Amino acid sequence: MSALGSSAIRPADEVAVQPPPRVWLRMDPILLLAALGLAACSLIMLKGEGPSLDSANHMYFVERQGIYFAIGLLVALVLAHIDYSRLREYKYGSYGVMIALNLVVLGMPKVQGAARWIPLPFFQLQPSEFGKVLLIVSVSAFAVDRSRRVHERRTTARIMLLAIIPAMLVIPQPDLGTALVYIAVGFAVLFFSGASWKHLTALVVLFVVAIVMVLVVAPATGHHVLKPYQMQRLTGFLHPSHDPGNQTYNITQSLNAIGSGGKSGLGVQGASQVNLHFLPAPDTDFIFAVVGETYGFLGAAVVLSLYALLIWRALRILTMAKNLYGTLVAGGILAMVMFQVFVNAGMTIGIMPITGVPLPLLSYGGSSVLVTFIAIGLLQSIYVQARMTAASKTRGLVS
Numbered sequence: 058m059s060a061l062g063s064s065a066i067r068p069a070d071e072v073a074v075q076p077p078p079r080v081w082l083r084m085d086p087i088l089l090l091a092a093l094g095l096a097a098c099s100l101i102m103l104k105g106e107g108p109s110l111d112s113a114n115h116m117y118f119v120e121r122q123g124i125y126f127a128i129g130l131l132v133a134l135v136l137a138h139i140d141y142s143r144l145r146e147y148k149y150g151s152y153g154v155m156i157a158l159n160l161v162v163l164g165m166p167k168v169q170g171a172a173r174w175i176p177l178p179f180f181q182l183q184p185s186e187f188g189k190v191l192l193i194v195s196v197s198a199f200a201v202d203r204s205r206r207v208h209e210r211r212t213t214a215r216i217m218l219l220a221i222i223p224a225m226l227v228i229p230q231p232d233l234g235t236a237l238v239y240i241a242v243g244f245a246v247l248f249f250s251g252a253s254w255k256h257l258t259a260l261v262v263l264f265v266v267a268i269v270m271v272l273v274v275a276p277a278t279g280h281h282v283l284k285p286y287q288m289q290r291l292t293g294f295l296h297p298s299h300d301p302g303n304q305t306y307n308i309t310q311s312l313n314a315i316g317s318g319g320k321s322g323l324g325v326q327g328a329s330q331v332n333l334h335f336l337p338a339p340d341t342d343f344i345f346a347v348v349g350e351t352y353g354f355l356g357a358a359v360v361l362s363l364y365a366l367l368i369w370r371a372l373r374i375l376t377m378a379k380n381l382y383g384t385l386v387a388g389g390i391l392a393m394v395m396f397q398v399f400v401n402a403g404m405t406i407g408i409m410p411i412t413g414v415p416l417p418l419l420s421y422g423g424s425s426v427l428v429t430f431i432a433i434g435l436l437q438s439i440y441v442q443a444r445m446t447a448a449s450k451t452r453g454l455v456s
Contacts, residue, residue, distance in 0.1 A: 129430030136434030148198035158184035193389035234412030245392030315349035322353030
């Protein structure tokens with residue numbers, strides 16, 4: 058009888074003292090594979106575009122992007138080992154750094170008419186990009202602090218104001234696309250925190266009214282809020298057949314590239330829109346059009362499937378977070394990624410106006426790559442912490 062009792066107790070004791078598995082074994086492999094798959098697609102596309110981008114060094118963009126990916130992956134792995142909940146303690150610092158960087162960049166020398174970058178020895182820092190993740194971690198913390206008053210109008214107004222302030226600093230850079238990402242993040246945090254549907258509906262109505270004021274009322278009174286090229290892009294979106302040599306040139310060339318790709322694409326050598334320099338910004342804004350022309354519908358389907366995997370895992374992680382802060386951070390990241398993918402891919406096929414929003418992990422750019430990997434690292438941290446919490450509860454029940 059005693060032998061039976063000892064044998065029944067021993068497994069429970071062993072479970073109680075068993076050390077937890079390494080953190081990297083608890084990471085979400087599907088999320089990691091989706092990110093690495095998009096990184097591989099980016100390198101393949103940039104290698105194919107090499108001769109048309111830089112005749113002096115065909116591998117320049119590939120090498121630089123590869124370095125960004127390596128650094129970003131390392132940062133993501135480090136973040137996966139950190140309890141994301143600690144970031145809540147630094148909400149004021151995170152928000153202050155975001156505001157300060159977006160103010161400093163306004164005094165930087167302009168590059169192609171835009172003041173978006175802070176020049177560093179080996180890197181061009183784009184504060185508006187890093188502001189995305191700083192806004193997510195800080196606004197999520199502020200929302201948690203007000204979670205018991207989430208149904209109050211004052212809470213809704215404060216959270217949205219925290220997103221609107223940096224957005225107003227980004228617009229003059231000018232970077233309207235990123236400003237809209239900030240607004241989307243603030244709205245998502247309110248949505249996942251359980252804000253009233255009346256308040257959310259009111260925000261949508263106010264947003265539509267603001268668009269009408271900027272595009273119709275202000276110009277009619279002689280006040281132009283947007284830059285001339287931004288107005289041309291909106292005009293070209295509303296009237297795609299108007300002035301194809303100027304206002305709608307970009308979208309016309311993008312549609313030609315995607316349409317000519319067909320089912321399986323024209324290949325690297327046959328992609329005339331890219332090779333003959335008809336397609337603008339093929340390595341950044343219109344890289345999805347390059348995918349469509351070079352690898353056709355099949356290539357575009359692969360890229361979109363990888364984004365679908367990434368978004369699915371973000372939704373999964375959102376639902377299994379150990380606390381409200383993790384849910385809101387994951388929700389903000391989800392909104393950031395979904396908004397950028399929809400806007401960037403949508404503008405290449407004419408269903409969205411042209412903006413400077415990069416395609417996450419596919420467009421060339423160090424700041425965008427690093428920020429996206431930071432976001433993935435935070436998602437992995439939320440996933441790891443959720444699994445560790447569940448495992449701790451299980452060991453407690455067994456012991």
